[in-house]
Amino acid sequence: MERTVIGMDIGGTNLRGALVTPEGRILKRLRIASDADDGIDAVVDNIVKLAAELGGGEVPGIGIGIAGVIDSRAGVITQAPNIANVTNYPIRDNLVKKLGPGANVIVENDANCAALGEWWTGAGKDVSSLVMITLGTGVGGGIILGGRLWSGADGMGGEAGHMTIYPDGALCNCGNYGCLESYASATAVRRMVREALAEPGVETVLGDMIPGSDPDDIPEVVMSAALKGDAASIDIWERFGVALGIGMASLVNILNVEMIVLGGGVARAWDMFIEPARAELKKRGLRAPAERVVIERARLNGDEGMLGAAYLALGGR
Numbered sequence: 001m002e003r004t005v006i007g008m009d010i011g012g013t014n015l016r017g018a019l020v021t022p023e024g025r026i027l028k029r030l031r032i033a034s035d036a037d038d039g040i041d042a043v044v045d046n047i048v049k050l051a052a053e054l055g056g057g058e059v060p061g062i063g064i065g066i067a068g069v070i071d072s073r074a075g076v077i078t079q080a081p082n083i084a085n086v087t088n089y090p091i092r093d094n095l096v097k098k099l100g101p102g103a104n105v106i107v108e109n110d111a112n113c114a115a116l117g118e119w120w121t122g123a124g125k126d127v128s129s130l131v132m133i134t135l136g137t138g139v140g141g142g143i144i145l146g147g148r149l150w151s152g153a154d155g156m157g158g159e160a161g162h163m164t165i166y167p168d169g170a171l172c173n174c175g176n177y178g179c180l181e182s183y184a185s186a187t188a189v190r191r192m193v194r195e196a197l198a199e200p201g202v203e204t205v206l207g208d209m210i211p212g213s214d215p216d217d218i219p220e221v222v223m224s225a226a227l228k229g230d231a232a233s234i235d236i237w238e239r240f241g242v243a244l245g246i247g248m249a250s251l252v253n254i255l256n257v258e259m260i261v262l263g264g265g266v267a268r269a270w271d272m273f274i275e276p277a278r279a280e281l282k283k284r285g286l287r288a289p290a291e292r293v294v295i296e297r298a299r300l301n302g303d304e305g306m307l308g309a310a311y312l313a314l315g316g317r
């Protein structure tokens with residue numbers, strides 16, 4: 001039988017897993033609640049349960065992507081914002097205890113896994129270098145150089161969301177001001193909406209559309225308002241795109257990668273922000289790297305994290 005592995009994506013709400021072939025084909029997928037609010041022990045029990053269901057009793061290799069600071073070499077979660085009360089938690093050792101001594105467990109940052117997944121079987125499968133930027137609640141990033149993940153000396157490589165774009169800009173979750181995440185994330189869109197609504201004399205349909213909206217839906221609402229021609233909404237996406245373009249120019253100037261892959265939920269607003277982003281990249285990037293780089297949308301529809309984690313479990317780096 002062909003050697004399959006399990007790739008998992010641990011979110012604050014859901015724990016998703018897939019049984020994956022060495023060619024990157026998904027044979028089976030499952031999703032259960034992660035119970036992350038109940039703490040790491042509950043999450044670990046759920047990982048074991050999901051692995052047993054996916055592996056049909058066998059314990060193949062398991063790769064796990066988790067948001068946060070992950071020390072992949074030691075198998076330790078240094079910090080994870082979505083899981084209650086977890087610091088310096090030895091997740092690999094604890095999983096091996098429960099799964100059996102033969103279990104091969106790899107943990108890695110979720111955005112790094114996403115970058116690996118898109119490089120392995122998605123938008124980047126024909127290139128050897130790329131940066132993936134995930135535009136979601138925050139902004140994540142992962143760097144592939146020469147067909148290998150660059151996770152950095154401390155596992156903190158690829159944090160593209162915390163590049164400073166505007167030195168005196170908006171406060172970021174990380175404590176710095178003016179990070180890319182403060183301008184090109186769902187959180188940033190929500191802030192820009194609040195600012196637009198508070199500004200006197202600004203006429204915008206957002207005033208009618210936003211109240212009562214689920215905060216998670218606000219980027220979609222601003223997208224449909226922009227499509228209707230609402231100037232304030234168009235301006236929000238323009239600022240989003242400009243910030244992203246400034247960040248991309250720095251990335252290509254430093255790394256000269258072949259491709260930048262944009263994924264995450266807010267990438268659905270592609271048509272709203274991509275033109276200002278491309279214009280800014282062209283304006284600020286050095287000519288050769290800015291002209292060479294191909295900007296692509298992620299292709300794996302949310303499976304990229306599980307696939308990248310599976311790739312690690314197969315022994316890839």
Ligand SMILES: [Zn+2]
Pocket residue numbers: 161162163172173174175176179181
């Ligand atoms: Zn930041």
